[in-house]
Amino acid sequence: MGSLQKTKEQAVDLNSLSFAQKQRLSFIDFSLLFKGAVSRKKLTTKFEMGMANATRDLAVYKELAPSNMEFDQKERTYFQAKTFKPLFNYDARQTMAKLSNKISDGFHGVLETPFPVDAPYQLNVPDIFIVAKIVQAILKQKPISIIYTSLSSGSKAREIIPHTIVDNGLRWHVRAFDKKTESFRDFVLTRISKVVIKDTPIESHEEEINDHQWVRMIDLQIVPHPNNIKEPKAIMMDYGMVDGVLELKVRAALAGYLLRRWNVDCTPDATLKGAEYQLWLKNSIALYGAKNLVIAPGYTENE
Template sequence: MLSINQDKRLWFIELIAWWEGRITSSHLIRQFGISRTQAQNDIAHYQSLLPDNLQYHASHKGFLPQQGFVKTYINGDVVEYLNWISHQDAITDISTALPYTTLALPKRQVSADIIRVLVCAIRQQRRVEVDYVSVTNPDRQGRIIVPHHFVSTGLRWHLRAFCEKSQQYRDFVLSRFRGQPDLLNKTDISAAKDIGWHTQLSLTFKPDPRLSPAQQDVIAQDYQMQRGQLSLQTRACLAQYLLQEMQVNIRDINISPEAQQLVLSNIDAVKPWLFEEKS
């Protein structure tokens, strides 16, 4: 019988091989802090259990998934891989868990084939030709992008990428890619020149002043505010998403204070980074 740690490592081997197209002992060493010998033994053990899934390729210096790969330890859901990226535990020890439940939020359809190509493009710093739709442009539009990060905004996942069409770094909703993307050549374009990504912005929140002093105190205690304020750091290009997560609307002042609860104190500093304010 496998231990929980061994089972986690087999899950990890399968996860990386399936989604990233290559697994090495170095992946396991970095993830679990184990010795190289143990990592090699884990891969060998996985191969003994599922001999047709992985094959070593000297040219790639690693084990690659084979045709007919059978997913045994992973469920193959895109969310499983994205949760691992965001450092959420995809496998947990339930022996010490307390009873809890979660909201049944809607899943956004994201193609596994699209994700695998985007992962490869990020790892290898390559251009990708994609078809993309949006509410503004519901018809497919071809674009060439250079992705550099996946971004979780709470309810959905985005891709941060340089768009050659607009000549800007932009966010793309993962569920809005269509068809099969084409992996192109390597490029010098990278996250290094993404000003919005590297600019740190502080958003300062306070209780809605329309609330009574007692109500404001409740909100201040909720967020452990210091001197009646809560400051949150974020990348400038993600400021809009943070406002949405905090349920703060800086444009509609008619929302009831009991519903909004918080207001943004430093609007002038934040506004230039919001979508509607940018050209």
């Protein structure tokens, strides 16, 4: 997940560690950072190793970073210490990509073979340590206090109950229940400057299952734009359409982001002009009742 960074506390010779052991130490570090805990059992299950080997790896990690974890005898688990500082360096873009693909380890060293794949840069990348705290809160089902800077009211303290981190294609946000407005909303991760996990239970109406825009699934039928495209077959090939239609099932809370990202014309009669509108939403009526559609190209609520 990252490269080792040597500290004054370390007594172990980092050069003496095998690549495999660095991977296991990376998993320990990652688990402490994003999950807030790690155990011998997690190590043995993840790497199919014996308990004695897991104990040795945890001891090595403890020697490398003595202030990073505390052992709870009752739960037989190592928890993140308040003085935790990552043993590894984490590249923000790579880490966010791996988090979104459910990858929880993978030390980046000289033995890894780079893949000949590239992608355009995102203009903004969240603070990994802000993300880590939010991930911990989601896993523990706890509220968080944040300092959030909005376009309308500037920087203010908010209390939210997060349930999912989302890459909408343009930026990262967290879907959460907002105590202030008593509603589920999207909070842009790069606008959060401080996170404190609160040790209080969440109420039933604040749970993900009651985020109706999140749990509601919408069936979209996207086709080549009937007026802007001369060769619809090319568009069909681009998007792997079957019988000229790309059928998608998307959360209502995310529909607007998807439609904007791909410049899908959402007008009833495909009236948007321009080379950027290569796709048309054939069944715009399916969006009825969905919120956050002001960003969907051409969509109006009275349709």
